[in-house]
Amino acid sequence: MARYLLLIQLLCVTASSVHASGVLILGDSISAAYGIEKSAGWVALMDQQLQERCPDYPVINASVSGETTAGGKTRLPALLSRHQPDLVVIELGGNDGLRGLSPMAIARNLEQMVVLSREAGATAVLLGMRIPPNYGQQYTALFEQQFKDVAQSTSTPWVPFFLDGVIEQGWVQDDGIHPTVDAQPLLLESALSVIEPQLPVQCQGKSDQ
Structure with missing residues (x-):
């Protein structure tokens, strides 16, 4: 009987370990902390918070500066196979928009x-983006609409504009694109609004956080 109970305990521990497989961040320079210390970026800040709550739940930052939705789609299968996350945060599209790429292709990607x-057993969340009207108001509106359409058609939790409030506060680097260190806590708050509800219960913060 004692051996049977020990076996059940071991199976429960193993199942728990497999389930708590972590968060994969698939983003571009905004999530790669371009122009600032990596430890000050919103992904690193989230990792610090989660490590305090559940140290066995890793945050894998697979973000690459300059990444497009096509590049992210190409890299994703290998990342899913290697890390086996149970949550994937997709923060891509900004570079597509800045290059004037097809909004429909962005949506497909x-x-x-x-x-x-x-298909890999993970939940996905989407961090939406907007761009300046460099290619005209019609393209800008069509670009922004793709994030909403994908989120609704796939029932994916999403943030309409990940950089909401950053420009208003003037928290932009000299290149006029990338958020400063001061903006990172705001980005974290925005990201957590859709990430937190998808986390394992033991990793979720208190209601006042």
Whole structure:
């Protein structure tokens, strides 16, 4: 009987370990902490918070400066196989927009990343983006609409504009694009609004956080 109970305990521990497989951040320079210390970026700040709550739940930052939705889609299968996350945060599209790439192609890539994540047993969340009207108001509006359409058609939790409030506060580097150190806590708050509800219960913060 004692051996049987020990076996059950071991199986429970193993199942718990497999479930708590972590968060994969698939982003561009905004999540790669371009122009600032990596330890000050919003992903590193989230990692610090989660390590205090559940140290066995890693945050894998696979963000690459200059990454597009096509690049993220190409890299994602290998990342899913290697890290086996149970949550994938997709923060891509800004570079596509700045290059004037097809909004419909952006939507297809985002949707495929959501599907790939789910097929691997992970939940996906989407951090939306907006761009300046460099290519005209019609393109700008169509670009922004793709994030909403993908989120709604795939029932994916999302943030409409990940940089909301950053420009208003003037927390932008000299290049006029990338957030400063001061903006990182705001980015973290924005990201956690959709990430936190998807985390294992033991990793979720208190209601006052």
